[in-house]
Amino acid sequence: MTVGPVGAVSGVGEVGGVSTAALSDRFGSAILRQAVICGDSIVWVDASRAHEILAWLRDTPGQQFDYLTDVTAVDYRDPERPLEVVYQLRSLPRNAQLRIKIPLDKTKPLVVDSVWDLWKGADWLEREVFDMFGVSFAGHPDLRRILMWETYAEGHPLRKDFPLRGHFTRAEQTRQALASNPEAHYSLEELSIAEAYDELPEDMRRRMAKGERGFVK
């Protein structure tokens, strides 16, 4: 996997009291790259050890990144470039900020470990990344779409291969909206225990039976 350069890199080291050197000492090859861009410290880490690194950053004295500011993702215009999941961390006691980026190869399944067990605030943020980018978060208790509806079938809107007006034609979108049953607007969580299960579209039932969203009839 290649991690392309992201423009003006002004140096590596300490910014805002963030000791990025300590990270490379501790985790070695799992730290892919470090940079300071526009004054922000950024560390690229390997997806397989990301959860471990984030937990370490949260709990280690001297790091104390106790506040998860944001979770998001970036899909670059260059299709060769990996998609990046971005964690904005903040240390309230030390008044420092750090950005952790996890590059994900788009030819493989997009999976990272959920940090819901570390920060409950990650719940909706990770759901939004799942909804908008199709990144799965292993260990998330309730990973389902949040802004788009449950049966939305056009894909993940913030991916660069998603056209601005959607994959379907306007006529198809209208047809689907008119043909959808009212149950389509209830969450799987609610439906999985309701009688309407049998009236669900076949693909939805299949997904639920596979336990994709964590609920099995």
Next chain:
Amino acid sequence: MELDVATPSLDARGRVTRAPLGVAHPGDPDDEFGAEPMLVNLGPQHPATHGVLRLVVELEGERVIRCIPHIGYLHSGFEKLGEYRHYNQIIPLTDRTDYLSPMANNVAFALAAEKLMGIEVTERCKVLRVIACEMSRIISHLVWLGTTGIDLGAFTPFLWSFQERERIYNLQESWTGARLTTSLTRVGGMMADVPAGFEAGLRAFCSSFPKTLDEVDTMFTRNAIWCGRTQDVGAMSREDAINYSLSGPMLRASGVDYDVRKDTPYLDYETYDFDVPVGEHGDIYDRYRVRLEEMYQSNRILEQALDRLARLEGAPLNVADPRVILPPKSRAMSDMEAMIFHFKQVMEGVPAPAGEVYLAVENPKGELGTYLVSDGTAKPVRWRIRPPSFINLACLSKLCEGALLSDVIAINASVDIVMGEIDR
């Protein structure tokens, strides 16, 4: 009576069929008044949910077992749209995110884009932006105060706060020409300077506004009904507030003294004299106290900013960089060079150097972050809004657990949400 009910959670007799997840005592099906939980749908068209928010509340008697928020009804894909627009063209989109404080959103985006491009704005511009931010904070908190009062049965403070809000809106309208779609800032400056009479109008507002706040204070702070409805309701501990990534008044009410204006100052906020109110219990009452005090403090900042503005009379407003700031129309029509810059800016936009930036500002609702990624073109690769009310609302399920149904309304009001920002 046989009913063909479409709602999946009701059986043919209109009773709830679904058993709550994780609760192991299903009621007696033959007992008409049995202990079965009831599923109540609140919204999305409900005045007390403050927008198109839908809450599915599971009740045992009057007590909430679970509360599941559903959002997305107002999703407009702003972040996607932003990837197809020049930086200045994104500013009108920011109006429509947190539509109760549009000017503060404009400022937040312009600051992030300027940091990405390495532009330092002028003194006068900074002061005007501080004025814009604090005016927004006051109108946003006034809406919160009024509507929360209504939710809890108090009508009079609603009239007071909306009257005061109207005075700020009039000033905002005289400055930007709009009450909601302000689009006040530009990358490198402002859309317009304040009009004649604006400073006098804002001074008049600043001198009389604290009196209204005092009246609200008299009406609410020691009011037995208000205290009874808000104290110890929807409380969040300090540790939980941090763990749930709350920000703004929600975080400060829980006793965390984090304010972006103090901790990572922007717009020279460190040179203004103001205090950050911090609560103790993290309940609705403390959130009310924090927001009320913030309005007094915003008023103080406005007075200081007006003094500075008077000293900066006639100082330049926009950066003197023709690549970023549009020339006056008269010059663009008469001067060749100005016309070229005008053409290039309008047709090609202003390219930002490749890189990325995250910039947080203290919006009325909490920490509004703007994350911009550029690949060197005039349109961002990614424009991410860190929406404060989206993240604050995510803890609603936890706050409502075990509360009474009537408290759900109060708790939801205390979060101070705006759906335009949550759904984007």
